[in-house]
Amino acid sequence: MSAYRKDTVCVQGGYTPKNGEPRQIPIIQSTTFKYETSEAMGKLFDLEASGYFYSRLQNPTCDMVAAKICELEGGTAGMLTSSGQAASFFALFNICSCGDHIVSSSSIYGGTFNLIAVTMARMGITATFVSPDCTDEELEAAFRPETKAVFGETIANPALTVLDIERFAAAAHRHGVPLIVDNTFATPVGCRPIEWGADIVTHSTTKYMDGHGSAVGGAIVDSGNFDWMAHADKFPGLTTPDESYHGITYAEKFGQGGAFITKCTAQLMRDFGCTQSPQSAYYLNLGLESLHVRMARHCENGQAIAEFLASHPKVEAVHYCGLPGDPYHALAEKYLPNGSCGVVSFEIKGGRPAAEVFMSKLRLAAIETHVADARTCCLNPATSTHRQMTEEQLQAAGVPAGLVRMSCGLENKADLIEDIASALAAI
Ligand SMILES: *Cc1c(COP(=O)(O)O)cnc(C)c1O
Numbered sequence: 001m002s003a004y005r006k007d008t009v010c011v012q013g014g015y016t017p018k019n020g021e022p023r024q025i026p027i028i029q030s031t032t033f034k035y036e037t038s039e040a041m042g043k044l045f046d047l048e049a050s051g052y053f054y055s056r057l058q059n060p061t062c063d064m065v066a067a068k069i070c071e072l073e074g075g076t077a078g079m080l081t082s083s084g085q086a087a088s089f090f091a092l093f094n095i096c097s098c099g100d101h102i103v104s105s106s107s108i109y110g111g112t113f114n115l116i117a118v119t120m121a122r123m124g125i126t127a128t129f130v131s132p133d134c135t136d137e138e139l140e141a142a143f144r145p146e147t148k149a150v151f152g153e154t155i156a157n158p159a160l161t162v163l164d165i166e167r168f169a170a171a172a173h174r175h176g177v178p179l180i181v182d183n184t185f186a187t188p189v190g191c192r193p194i195e196w197g198a199d200i201v202t203h204s205t206t207k208y209m210d211g212h213g214s215a216v217g218g219a220i221v222d223s224g225n226f227d228w229m230a231h232a233d234k235f236p237g238l239t240t241p242d243e244s245y246h247g248i249t250y251a252e253k254f255g256q257g258g259a260f261i262t263k264c265t266a267q268l269m270r271d272f273g274c275t276q277s278p279q280s281a282y283y284l285n286l287g288l289e290s291l292h293v294r295m296a297r298h299c300e301n302g303q304a305i306a307e308f309l310a311s312h313p314k315v316e317a318v319h320y321c322g323l324p325g326d327p328y329h330a331l332a333e334k335y336l337p338n339g340s341c342g343v344v345s346f347e348i349k350g351g352r353p354a355a356e357v358f359m360s361k362l363r364l365a366a367i368e369t370h371v372a373d374a375r376t377c378c379l380n381p382a383t384s385t386h387r388q389m390t391e392e393q394l395q396a397a398g399v400p401a402g403l404v405r406m407s408c409g410l411e412n413k414a415d416l417i418e419d420i421a422s423a424l425a426a427i
Helices: 006-012 038-045 060-073 084-093 110-122 136-141 165-174 255-272 278-289 291-310 329-335 351-361 391-396 413-425
Strands: 077-081 101-105 126-130 147-153 179-182 200-204 218-222 315-319 343-348 377-379 403-407
Touching (some): 006 291, 060 218, 077 255, 084 110, 084 147, 084 200, 084 218, 084 255, 101 110, 147 165, 218 255, 291 315, 291 343, 291 413, 343 351, 351 403
Antiparallel strands (some): 200 218, 377 403
16 A cells, blocks of 8 residues: 555556656557567467557556556555446446345445346346345345345435445455445545455546546446455356456456456456546546545535535425434544535425425526536436436435435535525525
8 A cells, every 4th residue: 555645646646757758647549559479469368468458458547547546545456447337337247147146235326226226137136225224134134145245335325324334344244245335425535445344446436536527437446355265156257267368267366456356357348348538537637636635625515505504494404424413424423534525415395396496596506417526516316317216216215306416516615505595595
């Protein structure tokens, strides 16, 4: 792990230019790479040597940015993907096959819920969803012999529940499977799930990491802590020879710290091609350079707006773990001592119609299917990101129909509060 503090890694991690090299990370806008001999290239195809040959699998610009994110999370290996969805899918599909099973928090991003509950079910991978607040007995009961992973979000989008990472990690490890944590909303500036026992961390870099609404992307980081060989029968993809690579066994050849990401790149990137473009990785890196500075302001604005809303007579409930009365406040104090995020969700009295009036009257906060960028925006999840869900599923995910999710940007908080106050007055 890096000797530098997170702020320094945000600015300088992942790329250290040598004498005369570009100060900013170079965009290697090339699909392919030249070799002197076929033999040299053959070694790359056999995973006998490391290097680049085709940007669908790996690209130097993407790798520099992945290395920065890996360092920020305190992992041993990392990779970028085309989107957060691709990161979640790859992280799970890298260790789950037809007939396998996932234990997932029910309080997760709507897209991830669809991925697991619908699309992965079509691949024969089933899931049991548990509330992040379930009892130890309920969590225990969700496991089956064919369970291969536990999944949750540090701060869930949009319900803003906080995952008790240590508790979920302990349960996963009792059953010999890794905990995968989507750390998109917290970012490694707020929380490093690996320090609390998570084995794999995923990101939608589209959100705070990019931070400017510029480029869709994702990332996966491996802690290197999960001992695949100790549970070899559960994870044959990592612990038995891969015939598509001349019989390489990933966990043996690349060790505990490298096996997961190497397999994910060599097999899933090769076959699915959900790669990030070097241009997008460059934008992502620009965002990462100020992530630590921006997160502090996002949290400050989120806190101020949550406090304002909590005291407003037209607001039924506010969900923000930074509020002392929030059910997740104690978990937030443990896992997110420096602030949670800029996203606040709240229910306006009068349900969906009142929420619609409120949103139409906002001037600074725009209606967008997005969160976590420099400009404040808001959304009614039930009519957008979560519209595939039934009423019961919405309730289970902690997303009532009248909920407004507001992503506080980097503007002056007094201006934002004035905007919200006048929109509430119009109801
Ligand atoms: C947005 C989001 C995703 C999906 O990421 P995309 O980059 O939009 O594919 C996954 N998880 C969380 C928590 C998100 O907020």
